[in-house]
Every structure is written in structure tokens, then in C-alpha cells.
Amino acid sequence: xxxxxxxxxxxxxxxxxxxxxxxxxxxxxxxxxxxxxxxxxxxxxxxxxxxxxxxxxxxxxxxxxxxxxxxxxxxxxxxxxxxxxxxxxxxxxxxxxxxxxxxxxxxxxxxxxxxxxxxxxxxxxxxxxxxxxxxxxxxxxxxxxxxxxxxxxxxxxxxxxxxxxxxxxxxxxxxxxxxxxxxxxxxxxxxx
Amino acid sequence: xxxxxxxxxxxxxxxxxxxxxxxxxxxxxxxxxxxxxxxxxxxxxxxxxxxxxxxxxxxxxxxxxxxxxxxxxxxxxxxxxxx
Numbered sequence: 065x066x067x068x069x070x071x072x073x074x075x076x077x078x079x080x081x082x083x084x085x086x087x088x089x090x091x092x093x094x095x096x097x098x099x100x101x102x103x104x105x106x107x108x109x110x111x112x113x114x115x116x117x118x119x120x121x122x123x124x125x126x127x128x129x130x131x132x133x134x135x136x137x138x139x140x141x142x143x144x145x146x147x148x149x150x151x152x153x154x155x156x157x158x159x160x161x162x163x164x165x166x167x168x169x170x171x172x173x174x175x176x177x178x179x180x181x182x183x184x185x186x187x188x189x190x191x192x193x194x195x196x197x198x199x200x201x202x203x204x205x206x207x208x209x210x211x212x213x214x215x216x217x218x219x220x221x222x223x224x225x226x227x228x229x230x231x232x233x234x235x236x237x238x239x240x241x242x243x244x245x246x247x248x249x250x251x252x253x254x255x256x
Numbered sequence: 257x258x259x260x261x262x263x264x265x266x267x268x269x270x271x272x273x274x275x276x277x278x279x280x281x282x283x284x285x286x287x288x289x290x291x292x293x294x295x296x297x298x299x300x301x302x303x304x305x306x307x308x309x310x311x312x313x314x315x316x317x318x319x320x321x322x323x324x325x326x327x328x329x330x331x332x333x334x335x336x337x338x339x
Contacts, residue, residue: 213301217331221305221317224264224328232263235324239288242259243281250270250277 258324259288265327272330276314280330283310287318287325 213221227233236242269277286293287308296308305328307315313333319326 214333217315217317217329217333220264220268220329220331224262224317224326227262227264228260228326228328233326234261236259236261239259239285242261242288243284246261246266246269246281247277249266 257288259284260324260326262326262328264329268330272314276311279314280310280316283308283316284327287316291320291325 234245236245269280272280283296286296291298291306298306298308300306301317304319305317306320307317310316310330314330315333316330317328319328
């Protein structure tokens, strides 16, 4: 794959961006209900597109040209920039599509060996991510009949994991203390 | 077992109605008491992410660690309502 994430962003107008996400999302059975809101957001706020390009350029420069790495960095920077949840959700959806849309090897090891031997070296980071990233593995391994995560749920999980990594959490030994804290802080407005 | 509440979890909780919050409270008590309680309908979604159902369409996402549960997020399994 030779197209970097930045090139993809630069090539697409806001309407094409939404259409591309919709097409790819539907091809892998993801929920596209957020797309009308994303389209409206881009139409109402033209500067959002410029902000996306700015963040994508920074991610692209730091990724060494790898599309998946660039997209991961982009998602992190979008989140850090407190961009809208719609935009973040769409980007998260795209990240999953890029990985999940690639051919996944069958289980037999002989077949895996054959595939590995033919695998271009620049595809290795994406394959490694598909194998090791718990969110991507979860998406690929969701049992039949079980609803997959939506893009909003994925974005929420990533935000929660970032909170934990950054120390934005409270510990409770007793569940009643936890519930009391949730009630008090939820009623009191925004988290501290 | 320590229950570790993230800011994201709190924000999601605050967005629920009072009735929905009560449903979540019930599930949190069950989780603390017995993470394998059948009412939770807990599923291991990925290597470190579990989810339990608080209602027909509200799912709680958490991680199970050696000494704590990390309460990561919750919300409606419905992209429009969870915004």
C-alpha cells in the first residue's frame, strides 16, 4: 500500500470523505448512523477540514509514511485536541476498516507460513497490529450473533484507556462508595 | 478487589437517565460481588476488554486486572443515542 493517511485526507473533499467512510464501513458491516452528522459537521465548520489536515500532516511526518501508524497517531492527536466526537468516531471507524478490510489468514500454520513468505515488509506493521491490538482482534473475533462495537463505543473505550494511562481515575474498595461518588459527581456537573 | 473508575466512565454515567443509572448501579454491585454472575451476561470482547449488559441496550466495558477492575466506559449500544 503506497498511499499514506495524509494523502488520503488531502485527496478527499468533505463529502467524498463521508462517502468513502460510508462505502468502506458498509463493506465490513459497521454502523454508519453517525455519518449524516459527520457530513453536517464538515459542512457547517469548514475549518474542521483544515484542522484534520494539520493533524494528519503531523501524524504522517511522525509515522514514517506507514498508513496505519499515521492513522493511529492522528487518532491520538484528534483526541488530545478535543475534536468533536463525531470526527473522532469517524476516524476510529476508518482505522478499524483499514485493518479489518485486509485479508485475514486462515488458521492452519502451513497456510500462514505461505502467506508470511509472500508478505511485503511494509505490510508487517499492519499485520502486527491486527494480531496484537486487542480492539482489532476483538472486532475480527466477535462471535457470530454478537453485536460488534460501534465506532462510538470504540472511541469511548479508547478514551477510558487513555484516562487510566494518564492517571485520570479514582479507586474504590467498596462498590457502595463508588456508586455514591458516581451519583454525587454526575449530579454536580462535569468531572473534576 | 479495587474498582477503578475512569473519568470517561463517569462522563458516560452522567449522561444516563436516573432509571438507567439505577440499572447500572445494580450491575456494578453484581460485578463487585461476582463478575461471573449470569445476570451480567459478561462477555470477553477482546484480550483485555470485557463487557456486561446493564439493560437491553446499555453495555458496560471494563478490564479485569489482578488487583482491580478498570471501569472503562459504558453507554447505549446505539450510535445515535450514545452521543
